[in-house]
Amino acid sequence: DQQVKQNSPSLSVQEGRISILNCDYTNSMFDYFLWYKKYPAEGPTFLISISSIKDKNEDGRFTVFLNKSAKHLSLHIVPSQPGDSAVYFCAARAYNFNKFYFGSGTKLNVKP
Amino acid sequence: DAGVIQSPRHEVTEMGQEVTLRCKPISGHNSLFWYRQTMMRGLELLIYFNNNVPIDDSGMPEDRFSAKMPNASFSTLKIQPSEPRDSAVYFCASSLGTGEVEQFFGPGTRLTVL
Numbered sequence: 698d699q700q701v702k703q704n705s706p707s708l709s710v711q712e713g714r715i716s717i718l719n720c721d722y723t724n725s726m727f728d729y730f731l732w733y734k735k736y737p738a739e740g741p742t743f744l745i746s747i748s749s750i751k752d753k754n755e756d757g758r759f760t761v762f763l764n765k766s767a768k769h770l771s772l773h774i775v776p777s778q779p780g781d782s783a784v785y786f787c788a789a790r791a792y793n794f795n796k797f798y799f800g801s802g803t804k805l806n807v808k809p
Numbered sequence: 810d811a812g813v814i815q816s817p818r819h820e821v822t823e824m825g826q827e828v829t830l831r832c833k834p835i836s837g838h839n840s841l842f843w844y845r846q847t848m849m850r851g852l853e854l855l856i857y858f859n860n861n862v863p864i865d866d867s868g869m870p871e872d873r874f875s876a877k878m879p880n881a882s883f884s885t886l887k888i889q890p891s892e893p894r895d896s897a898v899y900f901c902a903s904s905l906g907t908g909e910v911e912q913f914f915g916p917g918t919r920l921t922v923l
Binding site: 699703729731733738739740741742743746786788790795796797798799800801802 | 813840842844849850851852853854857859864865900902907908910911912913914915916917
């Protein structure tokens with residue numbers, strides 16, 4: 698039973714436009730949400746996080762939005778660049794167990 | 810810092826053989842995690858350690874899987890006997906400790922069981 702879901706396996710965006718990656722979760726006890734970026738043949742690397750007490754966190758071109766009532770978060774990349782092409786994983790932490798649950802990933806392709 | 814080191818990077822073995830995956834976490838990190846990535850289920854947490862002690866192994870799929878962390882700088886994930894459905898990429902990750910959200914992943918071990 699997956700507690701974190703990424704329903705879009707892939708996304709294609711033109712360079713310079715906005716990329717929006719979505720993630721849904723089921724457990725209301727998650728206290729932190731994270732996005733990781735993964736290039737082929739490499740491990741995932743941390744991108745950005747948001748606490749459950751916030752609804753937005755911004756870091757340069759990357760912004761994560763959290764909608765707790767809908768149990769939904771999204772990652773916005775503006776403007777998108779070809780180097781952003783990678784697989785993006787959404788993750789959530791259950792603090793009391795220090796366990797992390799990952800989604801299945803969304804492959805982003807940014808076309809030049 | 811060299812980051813999280815995993816070995817081997819690739820492993821091809823035959824069904825029934827024992828497989829041992831190795832991980833060296835980042836020095837000073839107190840938490841270590843083993844994940845498995847498959848197309849169907851994405852990244853699944855198998856087990857994690859805190860200060861070398863296994864805290865949660867509920868993600869370990871079967872008794873064929875076992876993990877150890879004999880000291881702060883080394884961990885192993887063993888599969889015995891291996892089966893074709895174990896084929897996946899296995900990642901090791903470490904973090905500073907409980908409460909830290911950022912994990913640092915190794916490059917992974919791609920396991921193929923024929």
